[in-house]
Amino acid sequence: MLRISDVAYLVRDYDEAIVFFVQTIGFALREDETNAAGRRRVVVGPADGGTGLVLALADDAADTSPVVGNQAGGKVAFFLETDDFTAQHARMTAAGVTFREEPRHEVYGTVAVFEDLYGMPWDLIQPAAQS
Structure with a gap:
C-alpha cells in the first residue's frame, strides 16, 4: 500500500505558520523539534491523522519570497x-x-x-x- 504521509509547505516563518494552521485552521501541531545542528522540523495536520504539512522555510525567507503563497502557481x-x-x-x-x-x-x-x-x-x- 502506498500513501502520501506528509508534504513540504513553504513558509516565511515557522511560528506565524503554526499560529495560522493550529489556531485558525484547527490543525494539530504534530511535531516541533530542533536537532543538534539547529535544524527545526515542524509538522502540522488534521488531528485525526492523514497527510501532514512539513513546514519548510523558503530559501530567502528573510525577504518576501515569490514562492511562498504561490507554490501552485x-x-x-x-x-x-x-x-x-x-x-x-x-x-x-x-x-x-x-x-x-x-x-x-x-x-x-x-x-x-x-x-x-x-x-x-x-x-x-x-x-x-x-x-
Whole structure:
C-alpha cells in the first residue's frame, strides 16, 4: 500500500505558520523539534491523522519570497475536506479566514475557496454523499 504521509509547505516563518494552521485552521501541531545542528522540523495536520504539512522555510525567507503563497502557481493545491461544511465555514470565517467566494454546491460536493496566511488558495470541501 502506498500513501502520501506528509508534504513540504513553504513558509516565511515557522511560528506565524503554526499560529495560522493550529489556531485558525484547527490543525494539530504534530511535531516541533530542533536537532543538534539547529535544524527545526515542524509538522502540522488534521488531528485525526492523514497527510501532514512539513513546514519548510523558503530559501530567502528573510525577504518576501515569490514562492511562498504561490507554490501552485495561483491554483488550488490543497483540498481541506470536512463532513460538516457549514460548521467549518462558520468557524473559519469567525477565526478570520478570507473566503474568496460564497459556498457553492457542485456535483462533487459543497465547496468554497479560501486563502491561507500567504494568500494561497485552498478548497474547503464537503464531498457529495455517496449512494
